[in-house]
Amino acid sequence: xxxxxxxxxxxxxxxxxxxxxxxxxxxxxxxxxxxxxxxxxxxxxxxxxxxxxxxxxxxxxxxxxxxxxxxxxxxxxxxxxxxxxxxxxxxxxxxxxxxxxxxxxxxxxxxxxxxxxxxxxxxxxxxxxxxxxxxxxxxxxxxxxxxxxxxxxxxxxxxxxxxxxxxxxxxxxxxxxxxxxxxxxxxxxxxxxxxxxxxxxxxxxxxxxxxxxxxxxxx
Numbered sequence: 458x459x460x461x462x463x464x465x466x467x468x469x470x471x472x473x474x475x476x477x478x479x480x481x482x483x484x485x486x487x488x489x490x491x492x493x494x495x496x497x498x499x500x501x502x503x504x505x506x507x508x509x510x511x512x513x514x515x516x517x518x519x520x521x522x523x524x525x526x527x528x529x530x531x532x533x534x535x536x537x538x539x540x541x542x543x544x545x546x547x548x549x550x551x552x553x554x555x556x557x558x559x560x561x562x563x564x565x566x567x568x569x570x571x572x573x574x575x576x577x578x579x580x581x582x583x584x585x586x587x588x589x590x591x592x593x594x595x596x597x598x599x600x601x602x603x604x605x606x607x608x609x610x611x612x613x614x615x616x617x618x619x620x621x622x623x624x625x626x627x628x629x630x631x632x633x634x635x636x637x638x639x640x641x642x643x644x645x646x647x648x649x650x651x652x653x654x655x656x657x658x659x660x661x662x663x664x665x666x667x668x669x670x671x672x673x674x675x676x
Contacts, residue, residue, distance in 0.1 A: 460612060463492055463612070467605055475600075476601075483528030485528070485531035488531035489506020489532070496536065505554065509531055512644050523562060525559055525561065530561050532608050537550035537615045544629060544632075553614075568603055
């Protein structure tokens with residue numbers, strides 16, 4: 458039942474990315490926490506989703522840019538991390554999430570090419586409002602199905618390795634988190650590099666740290 462709910466969640470966050478809503482549920486930090494909550498461990502899901510978000514955040518989905526898809530990949534990453542129950546599974550989940558985010562981006566590009574062929578000709582005089590609505594709903598349904606398929610295949614590929622990864626990983630929880638934080642410094646630096654002059658970047662970084670510490674200062 459939990460896997461069924463997670464597969465549906467993968468479809469919903471795929472829709473949220475562009476087709477419907479855009480409520481930011483598809484951000485990895487949110488999708489990961491939701492998937493973890495379904496499995497009874499939202500903290501692990503939040504942790505893995507947050508690191509995954511840091512890795513894909515510098516890839517901006519603007520213009521004709523190719524981008525990674527974070528929603529379904531975060532659901533897969535969170536499920537792997539929680540199912541394995543240890544730091545090794547966290548690392549495997551993060552690797553799975555990164556690879557699946559690239560695969561998700563490829564599937565989005567394929568879907569959009571299909572949507573281009575699906576869109577009716579605006580010069581067609583027989584075009585009706587009902588026909589436009591049906592085509593739009595069909596495109597949304599295809600995106601939902603794509604998210605479900607991407608999530609289900611991710612589970613089939615990665616979940617069987619979760620427990621083995623947890624048992625084989627030599628580092629503890631704190632060391633693993635520190636290693637992931639160190640690795641995420643590279644994409645974080647890429648993100649800061651697009652925010653203007655170095656003085657402005659430093660200000661943004663300090664402001665972000667202070668905002669992140671507010672919950673601990675005022676519990």
